Amino acid sequence: MQEAIAKAGALIEAMEYIRKFRGKIVVVKLGGSVLDDSGLEKKLLTDVAFMATVGIQPIVVHGGGKAITKAMAEAGLEPVWVHGRRYTDQRTLAIAEHTLVNKINNPICRTIEELGCKAMGLHSLSSCVVFAEPLQMEGEDGRKLDLGLVGKVTHINAELLTTTCNAGVIGVIATVACTKTGGKLNVNADSVAGRVAAAVGAEKLVVLSDTHGILKDMNDPESRISSASEAQVEQMVADGIITSGMKPKVEACITALDGGAKKAHIIDGRIPHSLLLEIYTDKGIGTQITK
Secondary structure (H helix, E strand, C coil): CHHHHHHHHHHHHHHHHHHHHCCCEEEEEECHHHHHCHHHHHHHHHHHHHHHHCCCEEEEEECCHHHHHHHHHHCCCCCCEECCEECECHHHHHHHHHHHHHHHHHHHHHHHHHCCCEEEEECCCCCCCEEEEECCEECCCCCEECCECEEEEEEECHHHHHHHHHCCEEEEEECEEECCCCCEEECCHHHHHHHHHHHCCCCEEEEEECCCCCECCCCCHHHECCEEEHHHHHHHHHCCCCCCCHHHHHHHHHHHHHCCCCEEEEEECCCCCHHHHHHHCCCCCCEEEEC
16 A cells, blocks of 8 residues: 555656646657666666656657677777777778667667657668768867767757657657768767757756766765756866766756756666656756756
8 A cells, every 4th residue: 555655646746747848858868888788778768658658759869889889899890099089980980870770779769669659760871860070179289180980060950850759759869960961970979969959949958877977976976966057067077077978978968058958967877767767756866957
């Protein structure tokens, strides 16, 4: 009886948020361990399906760095890294595109369909919504770095995304972008998620990571910061509290907020139902970033 009462209480708590977010777009970025564990991935996609069922309009953006590295190894290719970014030649791009679309995007869409929702893969082999130009970076000596076919996002087809959402279809975006001239470029998934959230004026961007959010001390999981302003986050970057793998996620959140998204969240995707707990409960379980 107590367990049933607790479930009813959870539903009542969620009701306020369900009503508040009905009809709003939420961008969910999947990556890290989530994509390495099919069971965990299905649980998170179940959360996405729940969101769609109660009236939220989710858009999923996914990466796939580890899967690409594995596919490259199977093809006898060793990844080359330039300032933390994968050097991408034509063969690497072909492997990345095949992996992202056929090994990750298509199965995600199938799972969402199995969970009773409609899904559409939006990528470079179908309806591409991400457009980019070659990324220009400079080394510490001021010389240009050659990253190959690596791109910087220039445009998101927000009209197609909002049309898809309004039709009750969950768009699933793989992060190989198209160029104006018909070429293709490998782009960072966190960056794409931030630009997508900005382009559609999302209510929320939720970035799933392998940590409990932003930590004051990387060695102390209990030092999670539950809420921070954009200015506070930028100060933490300057102070060196936010570094390496967390930095692109934070930059994506700031891009989303600067572009008009209402809030951004970084949460641990390894926690069961972390997506629902962050959106539909009073306390949340990750870090919320506000303008």
